[in-house]
Amino acid sequence: MGNFGKIAEVYSDIEKMNSHKEIVETLASFLKKLEPEDAGISAYFALGNIGPKFEDIDLGIGERLGIRAISSAYDVSKEDVSERFSELGDLGDVASKLNERQRSSMSIRDVFGQLIKIRDSTGDRSQIKKVSILSKLLEGSTPEEAKYIMRIVLGQLRLGFGEQFLIEAMALAFTDDRNNAGKIEDTYNICSDIGELAQSLAEQGITSLDSFSIKVGRPVRMMLAKRVDTIEKLNKIFPGEMAAEEKYDGERVQVHIDGDNIRAFSRRLEDISKQFPDVIEALRDGVRSEEIVIDGEIVAYKDSKIRPFQELMQRRRKHDVEKYIDNIPVAVFFFDVIYLEGRSLLQSSYPERRKQLEKNLKVTDKIKLSRRVVSPKITVIQDFFDECIKKGLEGIIIKSTSEDSVYQPGKRGWLWVKWKKEYAEGIRETFDLVVVGIYYGKGKRKTSFGALLCAVLNKEKGQYETFTKVGTGFTDDDLDELNTLLEEHLIDKVPANVVINKSMEPDRYVDPSVIIEVLGSQITRSPGHTAGKSDGKKGFALRFPRFLRTRYDKGPAEATTVREISDMG
Numbered sequence: 001m002g003n004f005g006k007i008a009e010v011y012s013d014i015e016k017m018n019s020h021k022e023i024v025e026t027l028a029s030f031l032k033k034l035e036p037e038d039a040g041i042s043a044y045f046a047l048g049n050i051g052p053k054f055e056d057i058d059l060g061i062g063e064r065l066g067i068r069a070i071s072s073a074y075d076v077s078k079e080d081v082s083e084r085f086s087e088l089g090d091l092g093d094v095a096s097k098l099n100e101r102q103r104s105s106m107s108i109r110d111v112f113g114q115l116i117k118i119r120d121s122t123g124d125r126s127q128i129k130k131v132s133i134l135s136k137l138l139e140g141s142t143p144e145e146a147k148y149i150m151r152i153v154l155g156q157l158r159l160g161f162g163e164q165f166l167i168e169a170m171a172l173a174f175t176d177d178r179n180n181a182g183k184i185e186d187t188y189n190i191c192s193d194i195g196e197l198a199q200s201l202a203e204q205g206i207t208s209l210d211s212f213s214i215k216v217g218r219p220v221r222m223m224l225a226k227r228v229d230t231i232e233k234l235n236k237i238f239p240g241e242m243a244a245e246e247k248y249d250g251e252r253v254q255v256h257i258d259g260d261n262i263r264a265f266s267r268r269l270e271d272i273s274k275q276f277p278d279v280i281e282a283l284r285d286g287v288r289s290e291e292i293v294i295d296g297e298i299v300a301y302k303d304s305k306i307r308p309f310q311e312l313m314q315r316r317r318k319h320d321v322e323k324y325i326d327n328i329p330v331a332v333f334f335f336d337v338i339y340l341e342g343r344s345l346l347q348s349s350y351p352e353r354r355k356q357l358e359k360n361l362k363v364t365d366k367i368k369l370s371r372r373v374v375s376p377k378i379t380v381i382q383d384f385f386d387e388c389i390k391k392g393l394e395g396i397i398i399k400s401t402s403e404d405s406v407y408q409p410g411k412r413g414w415l416w417v418k419w420k421k422e423y424a425e426g427i428r429e430t431f432d433l434v435v436v437g438i439y440y441g442k443g444k445r446k447t448s449f450g451a452l453l454c455a456v457l458n459k460e461k462g463q464y465e466t467f468t469k470v471g472t473g474f475t476d477d478d479l480d481e482l483n484t485l486l487e488e489h490l491i492d493k494v495p496a497n498v499v500i501n502k503s504m505e506p507d508r509y510v511d512p513s514v515i516i517e518v519l520g521s522q523i524t525r526s527p528g529h530t531a532g533k534s535d536g537k538k539g540f541a542l543r544f545p546r547f548l549r550t551r552y553d554k555g556p557a558e559a560t561t562v563r564e565i566s567d568m569g
């Protein structure tokens with residue numbers, strides 16, 4: 001058996017597992033035995049990809065072409081394949097059922113190489129080429145292999161775990177110590193390429209982490225801010241001078257510039273350059289350096305005024321982009337720089353980075369610097385905050401100016417603190433929740449869901465734990481949009497990284513990927529929910545939840561955490 005057969009075996013075992021520990025150990029013992037290059041590819045595969053997430057790889061094969069490939073591989077009519085597909089609901093299962101091959105010798109590299117060929121088939125007759133490569137792959141594989149090849153190609157692998165399990169497995173496999181997962185995650189936050197990281201760990205163990213640094217064109221996880229409940233606390237957090245910056249409510253953007261090559265990444269590390277060609281154009285002459293990585297917030301901006309978040313969201317589209325450029329003009333407010341002319345600035349202090357940002361940015365109508373005040377006095381910060389609120393902003397971000405005010409990729413620490421209008425008015429924070437289940441509707445909502453089962457992230461355990469059931473606040477448009485969005489993520493089995501109590505069992509499970517922002521009135525303890533539940537302690541639950549909006553800019557890793565809730569409760 002080639003080593004791709006081993007992958008298929010491991011996936012099949014993992015699909016039957018529910019325990020976090022068991023999955024991590026199974027993955028680790030498999031990864032450990034691989035050559036470094038295969039370990040790298042397997043890390044991509046495990047997350048259902050053939051490259052780093054930020055590359056947005058599209059193999060260009062949907063269900064229609066998938067059916068054609070299966071039909072030609074196993075000499076069965078397309079109608080038969082379609083019929084089986086409607087029965088089984090999964091083309092991976094269809095391929096596996098139709099395949100009769102007992103043995104194969106496919107290697108991980110063979111399969112990877114062919115999938116890359118499918119990705120790279122473009123131009124005339126590209127669909128025919130893609131189908132032919134896929135059909136040959138299916139023909140040469142065993143039933144189990146065919147199942148997972150099909151699922152990877154269609155982007156539907158979903159083994160029930162995410163990056164965190166894989167990072168733990170990598171720690172165990174390549175450093176023999178699961179406790180190194182934190183260090184590996186810190187490096188992953190900088191390099192964002194799970195395959196490269198796995199390969200390098202397989203080659204050189206934990207010391208390989210030192211060789212990673214920022215590379216222009218490869219996004220870095222963004223630094224986040226903690227919240228405080230009274231403004232007076234700022235003096236304790238920042239004993240000396242602090243910098244208060246305007247907080248813009250738009251979309252976070254990290255821009256990588258390497259000469260003429262300019263790319264913009266979202267907070268989920270997706271390449272959003274195509275959605276904002278006007279921003280890219282403005283940046284062509286917007287900086288004074290050849291190589292730079294800058295961090296900021298895109299906002300809708302008209303007649304020198306910042307417009308509401310909802311307007312910006314209309315720019316989040318892949319089609320008709322040109323039409324919207326004029327209707328919804330935008331500007332970017334930059335507030336940080338993390339790389340400059342061959343040098344990472346992650347370890348530089350905030351004042352030093354700010355100085356470099358001011359020096360290297362050319363302010364125009366579209367390119368701006370965040371406005372700020374620097375002072376040790378709360379009264380000055382308070383005045384600035386009042387002024388911001390009057391202007392219609394949502395609040396301020398207060399930043400440490402100390403020597404060690406480094407940039408912390410992917411961290412929500414005390415170096416940045418947010419202070420918003422809602423906190424000042426004593427209104428509770430909203431929650432960014434992961435949808436993990438749907439309940440069918442009754443009456444008017446018959447064709448749609450009636451309520452959503454939502455979870456928070458337990459970072460320590462690497463799992464999603466339920467927190468509330470949201471059934472109100474949806475407009476008809478919200479329902480349409482969410483039904484379409486969730487449709488793609490419905491699954492039949494509860495994933496291993498989701499914990500649901502029997503009493504909350506939804507009608508369908510949802511693969512953790514869609515984030516909604518929810519307002520609630522009170523956090524209580526309830527036996528029905530699993531958020532932060534431990535021996536003898538009931539889970540946290542949110543009472544009177546109300547849907548506010550879908551957070552397209554956030555992924556499941558950015559959901560509200562159990563720790564944040566327990567800090568509030």
Ligand SMILES: Nc1ncnc2c1ncn2[C@@H]1O[C@H](COP(=O)(O)OP(=O)(O)OP(=O)(O)O)[C@@H](O)[C@H]1O
Pocket residue numbers: 222223224225226245246247248249251252297335370397418
């Ligand atoms: N001047 C600024 N400095 C840093 N971040 C800013 C600034 N202005 C706006 N922001 C945005 O505020 C976010 C920080 O708030 P937070 O870490 O809580 O993210 P969030 O969960 O999206 O916040 P919220 O839900 O409050 O919008 C940053 O991710 C960034 O997008």
